Amino acid sequence: MDYSDLIERLLNNEPRAAARLITIVENDITAAEEIINSIYKYTGNAYILGVTGAPGSGKSTFISTLTKILVEQGKKLGIICVDPTSPLTGGALLGDRIRMKEHFTLNNLFIRSMANRGQLGGLARATEDVIKILDVYGCDIVIVETVGVGQSEVDIFKSAQTVAVLLQPEVGDDIQAIKAGIMEITDIFVVNKMDLPGTDRKVAEISQMLELESSFKYDSNDFSKEFTKIRKWTPEIVKVNSKTGENFDIFLEIVDHHKKFLKETGIIESYEKNRIKNETLQILKHKLAKKVEKLISSNSEIEKYINLVMDKSLDPYSMANLIIKLLGIE
Amino acid sequence: MPEGRKIKVLVCKPGLDGHDRGAKVLARALRDAGMEVIYTGIHNTPEDIVNTVIQEDPDVVMLSMLSGAHNALCPVIMEKLKENGINDVLVAVGGIIPDEDKPFLEKHGLKGFHGPGTELKTIIEFVKNNLKR
Numbered sequence: 001m002d003y004s005d006l007i008e009r010l011l012n013n014e015p016r017a018a019a020r021l022i023t024i025v026e027n028d029i030t031a032a033e034e035i036i037n038s039i040y041k042y043t044g045n046a047y048i049l050g051v052t053g054a055p056g057s058g059k060s061t062f063i064s065t066l067t068k069i070l071v072e073q074g075k076k077l078g079i080i081c082v083d084p085t086s087p088l089t090g091g092a093l094l095g096d097r098i099r100m101k102e103h104f105t106l107n108n109l110f111i112r113s114m115a116n117r118g119q120l121g122g123l124a125r126a127t128e129d130v131i132k133i134l135d136v137y138g139c140d141i142v143i144v145e146t147v148g149v150g151q152s153e154v155d156i157f158k159s160a161q162t163v164a165v166l167l168q169p170e171v172g173d174d175i176q177a178i179k180a181g182i183m184e185i186t187d188i189f190v191v192n193k194m195d196l197p198g199t200d201r202k203v204a205e206i207s208q209m210l211e212l213e214s215s216f217k218y219d220s221n222d223f224s225k226e227f228t229k230i231r232k233w234t235p236e237i238v239k240v241n242s243k244t245g246e247n248f249d250i251f252l253e254i255v256d257h258h259k260k261f262l263k264e265t266g267i268i269e270s271y272e273k274n275r276i277k278n279e280t281l282q283i284l285k286h287k288l289a290k291k292v293e294k295l296i297s298s299n300s301e302i303e304k305y306i307n308l309v310m311d312k313s314l315d316p317y318s319m320a321n322l323i324i325k326l327l328g329i330e
Numbered sequence: 331m332p333e334g335r336k337i338k339v340l341v342c343k344p345g346l347d348g349h350d351r352g353a354k355v356l357a358r359a360l361r362d363a364g365m366e367v368i369y370t371g372i373h374n375t376p377e378d379i380v381n382t383v384i385q386e387d388p389d390v391v392m393l394s395m396l397s398g399a400h401n402a403l404c405p406v407i408m409e410k411l412k413e414n415g416i417n418d419v420l421v422a423v424g425g426i427i428p429d430e431d432k433p434f435l436e437k438h439g440l441k442g443f444h445g446p447g448t449e450l451k452t453i454i455e456f457v458k459n460n461l462k463r
Contacts, residue, residue: 016414019387027335090336091361097382098371110385115336115366 003035010136011042015110018137022112025129029286032129039136046078046135046142047259050160052122052182055148057166058192060099061242063143067109068102069248070141076108078134078142082124085115092117096145110134121155122146125286128159128279149182157185158278161271162258164188164251167206169198183209186235187258190251194239206237233261288329295326337365337457338388342379343372344407347397352425352446356392359450360457376403380410383419389461392442395425405438418463422456424448 003024009017025032053059063079070077081096092115100111112134116124123146124130134142146156157163165186191202236254240247262268296302305322308314314322341357343350350372357369370382383391393404404423411419422442423435432443441460444453 015384016387016416019385023338023387085366086361089362090364092336092366093357093361094366094368097368101371101374101378112385113368117336 001031001034003031003038007035007038010039010133013138015137018110018133019112021133022126022130025133026114026124026126029125032126036129036132039132042136043132044135046131046139047162048131048160049141049143049255050146050156050163051143051166052146052149052153052156052163053166053190053192054150054168054171057148057168057171058242059145059148059166060096062166062190062192062240063145064100064102065242065245065248066143066251067100069245069252071108074108075140076138077110078131078137078139079109079111079145080114080127080130080134080142081111081145082114082116082122082127082147084147085117087118090117110137110139116147120153122149122153123155123159128282131159154181154185158275161262161268162187162255164190164255166190166192167202168193169196169202187233188251188254189235189237191237191239192242194241194246195243199239203237203239210235210237233258233267288327291327292323295323299326301326337390337461338386339365339367339390339392339457340379340382340386340388341367341369341392341394342374342382343370343394344374344376344379344403345395345397345399346373347395347399348372349396350394352396353392353394356394356424356450356453359454363454365457376406376410379407380414380416383411383416384414388419389463390420390422390457392457393421393423393425393440395423395427398426400425400427401431401434404435404440408438408440420457420460420462422460424453 003021006017006021010021021035025035051059051063060081067077067079079100081094083092083094083096085092094113094115097111097113112130114124114127114130116122119125123144127144131142131144144156144160146153163185165182165188167189169191189206191199191206193199236257238247238251238254240251262271302323305314305319309316309319339360341353341360343353353369357367360367368382368386368388370378379391393407395403400423408421411417411421421440422444423440424442424444427435427443427445435443442456444456
């Protein structure tokens with residue numbers, strides 16, 4: 001199909017064209033390939049902020065308040081809200097928009113709800129592509145809200161330049177805070193609902209965890225020196241109230257600070273490289289999986305292998321190696 | 331329909347009407363029928379709804395109205411959709427819609443008119459059979 005008309009309109013910042021292109025990349029991966037191929041050269045202007053946290057930690061309300069401030073500053077904003085798809089029926093109920101009602105009519109704002117369509121990791125397959133479309137649409141900042149996550153849905157850090165994790169007082173203990181996963185990918189810890197009791201305790205727990213981390217980290221290139229601290233970002237902690245907007249100025253300062261840090265240390269470059277590597281890997285996985293599925297369902301050799309495995313004269317690992325040979329990508 | 335395509339539905343409550351039990355039941359039923367449903371909450375203005383349609387690009391918009399303001403609000407919504415060049419979206423209204431108002435609303439391009447007591451599977455079938463794209 002020819003998407004040049006839609007892409008032309010996207011470049012003219014027409015919201016309906018952006019919306020239609022997003023629908024297409026969500027539904028059809030072949031079309032997504034074609035579209036991204038034509039718009040990729042225009043991407044790279046938007047700053048991508050990831051917002052993640054447990055269900056009910058206040059992600060949508062936090063983003064809503066943040067949006068109001070950024071739009072008042074004259075920024076053009078794209079927001080992607082990812083919600084879960086039912087594993088049983090394939091349907092989804094996307095409700096993040098309700099809490100962003102205040103800003104519906106603003107011109108400088110484009111909100112899009114996405115269902116994750118069964119993808120693990122907190123995002124949808126097409127999220128990367130949707131970020132690119134909103135980037136080309138002219139957004140200065142794209143905020144990505146993940147599904148309400150547990151401890152290991154960490155895909156957001158592969159897509160966003162800055163990741164904010166929302167926590168709330170009186171939930172979880174200090175052991176939760178030193179487990180692996182979410183807590184390791186965070187650039188900014190936001191303790192939301194600061195009007196509730198237990199906020200300072202939460203802040204203390206996180207800062208203790210961060211101290212542990214920095215004193216035990218050593219540079220893997222230089223084992224002679226013990227515990228040399230790697231020059232890296234030390235996550236910051238901020239407590240906020242998303243209903244009143246209290247301390248949002250501090251949050252935005254930290255985001256700016258992080259942005260500068262990434263640039264000055266050159267980390268942004270390795271981040272970009274990693275992002276490209278990661279995204280390509282995802283695409284390859286998808287494409288190769290399709291190829292393998294096709295091969296397995298059509299090649300007569302496979303049936304022979306399966307019988308060999310049933311006879312125990314071959315094991316599944318060896319069979320997989322034989323299939324890799326058949327694909328010719330050894 | 332390409333492989334992987336899901337029917338996307340917007341469920342809205344236009345105007346000053348806070349009775350959204352029906353809208354929630356409907357949203358849930360459409361979700362369970364495998365559709366992606368966005369519920370926009372209560373007190374939506376026609377502008378809110380049309381802006382959301384522009385950004386979310388749904389296949390269907392379902393307006394739930396129990397306030398009696400359907401004759402005032404629905405034509406405005408249809409007019410604004412048209413102004414934005416949106417003509418491939420199925421727009422249905424349901425709730426409390428008296429029979430004598432239906433011809434007027436139909437003339438403005440609205441469909442559905444499912445009232446209290448309608449079986450959910452009737453509405454699901456209606457959505458599946460009346461898609462405009």
